[in-house]
Structures are given as structure tokens and as C-alpha cells.
Amino acid sequence: MSSVAKNPAAKAVPAAKSAEKPVAKRVRRTAEEARRLILDAAEERLARQGPEGLRLQDIARDVGISHPAILHHFESREGLVRALIARTNAQLRDSLLGALGSDAANQDAADHIGHVFEALSDRGTARLLSWLLLTGRATEESDAHNIMGEIVEALQAKREEYAKDRGTPAPEKEDTLFIAMLTANAAFGEAIVGRQLAEAAGLDQDGIKRFRKWFAKVLNDHLEREG
Amino acid sequence: MSSVAKNPAAKAVPAAKSAEKPVAKRVRRTAEEARRLILDAAEERLARQGPEGLRLQDIARDVGISHPAILHHFESREGLVRALIARTNAQLRDSLLGALGSDAANQDAADHIGHVFEALSDRGTARLLSWLLLTGRATEESDAHNIMGEIVEALQAKREEYAKDRGTPAPEKEDTLFIAMLTANAAFGEAIVGRQLAEAAGLDQDGIKRFRKWFAKVLNDHLEREG
DNA sequence: GTAAGTACTGACATTCTTGTCAATATGTGA
């Protein structure tokens, strides 16, 4: 950090001769590629250092471009942040719905929960989203609405189908909603304080796994009672 | 925001006459009082606007002092943040242990959980702590370790006592730990994404209450099964 | 009443950060 190396002496010498300078041939990417690289770098910075680490110059250096290039592609810093929100939301949505939809036959809650936790902690997605939520962004149009709705719908459909197979009454929709909320809350919470808590409790990586399993079992017991 | 009103014209006139200026008599507080007021304002800003809202000038304006006064009391911005961490940690600890210790006879988990949630959501404590955790502060000496340990000890003691009364076998300690972790995770998660999720699901304030009750019931069911 | 200590202030210095602009280089299509 802060080894900026501004080299102020160079200012007085406007490259008068450029005797042997290698000139570092300029790289030109497609707009799409450039945007992707910039978002990747921004995501990485945000996950590691938080919003205060989200500086155009730093990101530019990570990518190997100059910071005005970022402005060129995203208009403003705010535009970059919004694009990052959008991309992260989309990724999360795909990841979650994909996990729910793929193994249509599998009714085991533990698997689903595992998927949710992984989708949120992998790549620090939860931390990233937490940042955006904490900074008050993502409040406006936010796709979060749709995502949550879709998830609950998919889950409810599964439970109803399962109930029909067993001949038990269909579960309350609010119950399904609460299950989803608790899982989401717990996953976000774990992404933020999980490491601290686990450390405080003397839990190792395996202990964290046991915790997730335990959580899945608690939910499973509940499901069996409620249908 | 940003209605700064710098009034640059005043610069050229060094209060030559000071004809009718009320001069706004200077207020002098005890160091302790000043520190408290500053921390209150900082906490408020942080909870409402996130880390980017934590600017010395803003906080100073909230308190009604000049920003160098803050530096006088806390040395640096970083010093202010550390002081804020310490105070928040202490408050949370008192709040949680107080809730657990007060009604020693009451074994109802719902109450405890309600207390935990309230302790964490009050004044955005959880958001504040989340920010501190996400920025990697609080990692070093952090009292979090102690807090978690104390809570689990207190809870476990209660469960064992209860088990003795009922003549059931004492619960596993790891089970108690997991209950505490899940509650903490869920509370933190709710503090961050809860509002978004509730909104997305069309839950009003009352719905959030129902959710907490539901969660308490899930845990209660678990407790009854495990002792 | 006086002296000492200190909470507090305004003005300034420094550094950082976003954003603008004119110029340049590179890929693409005719």
C-alpha cells in the first residue's frame, strides 16, 4: 500500500528525446473484454479491502491500464459500482437457481443449504454484496427482489410436490419464505462473522463443515415436522 | 448533503471590525463528554451511511465542533475508529450477557433470541460491527473472542442446569456452540440483508416479528429434542 | 487574582481521488 512512487522529477523532462524508451506497446482490447477485466479487478479489490479499496487508480494498475480507461468504459466510479452490482446479482441468481433446479429429484435440505452457503462464500460474493448493501447502494431497483421471489417460488413448488407424493398437506408458503430467509441470513452472517466466531470457538475448517451439517439437520427436522 | 457553504468571500476580510457578529460563544466540555458526543455522532453516521459517511468534517458538524477538535481527542481518524470499535464491543458484551443473566429462571429460548436480535440491531450495532470485521479491523486483539466464549459458557451452564432439573442427559457443548453461532450469524445477516429480503418478500414490520418468532420456535423444538 | 493546563478554533498544507481533454494508436471495413 501507498508505495506510490510518483517520481516527480520526471515532470520537468517532457520526454525530450525518448532515447531508448521501450514505449510499452499499447494493448487494445474489445470493449467487452476490457469491461470484464476491470470488473474482475474491482471485485477482487472490493472483496479484499472493502469499499475504501475501490480506487480507480488501483484497479487500473491491477488491470494494467490507465485510470481514464475505466472512466471511458463505465462513465464514472459510480457507474463501475453499479455494473459490479448488476454482474454480481446475476451470477448469484444463476448459481442459486441452478443449484435448485439441477437435481430436481433430490429433496435433501442439506444439499441445498450447502449450495447456498457455497454460492455466497465462494469468491466472497456475500462479502461483496454486504458491502454494497452497507453502503446503501443496491437499494433502488435491485434485482434482489426478483431473486428472492424466484427462489421462494422454486422451493415452495418442490415442497408441494413432495407433500403430494407423501399425501401430506401442503406446507404454508410463509414457512417456506422463512426457511429461505433464515438460510440467507445465516449464510450472509457466516460470510461476515463466521471466521471470527469459528476462531473464537476454536473451530477448524472441519468444525465449520460440522456446523453447516448441523444447521441442515435442524432445518430437516423442521421440514419433516411441517411437511 | 454537500451544501457546504464555504463562503470564500469571508477570506479576504479578516474580521476587520466584527461590527455585530454574535461570535457564537465557544462551548467547552470535559474531555470525557466530548469523546462521548463524538463517538455517538460517528456511530450514527456509520450506521446510517456506511463507512464512506465517516468523515471528520461531517462528524464535527454533527457535534457542533470543528474537526481538529476530533483529532485533538482521538489523535487521528484511525484512533477514532479504534475507539469506536472498543466501545461498541463493550456495549454489545454488556447487552448480551445482561440479557442472558437477568432472567435466570426463564428458560424460553425465544426470549433469549429476541434479546440477541435486539442487541444486534439496535442502533445498527451489527452493521457497525460488520463493517469493522469486513475492514479487517477488530481482528487483532478483538474482544470478540472473549464475548463469544462467555456467551457459550453462560448458555451451556443454563442448559446443564435445566437438564439436571428434568433429569435428562446434559447437552453436548458443541450443540450449544452451534446454537450460538447460528443465532449470531442469523442476527448479523438480518441486520445486513434482512431489510432487503423482507421487502422483496413483501413482509412488513409485523412479518419480521413473525420471522423471529418462527426462528425461536425452530430452535426451541431443537432444544426440546436435544435437552 | 494569577498561572497553568487544556478544550477548542481558523487557516493552511499535503495528499489523494475523481473526472476532463486533447492527442495517439490500433483494429475494421471499404
Add this chain to the structure above:
DNA sequence: TCACATATTGACAAGAATGTCAGTACTTAC
């Protein structure tokens, strides 16, 4: 091969944020 579109850059502008400093006013101890 030439023209055009645009990705990219260095230099600069403007403003914001923390931090420094000398001085001011209030409290307290003697």
C-alpha cells in the same frame, strides 16, 4: 491503402479529506 471509429493515454483541473499549527478562551489549582 485509406478512412473511420474507438480504446487508450498523459497531463491537468477541481475538490475533498486528513492532519498541523499557532493562537484563543475557559477551567481549575494555588
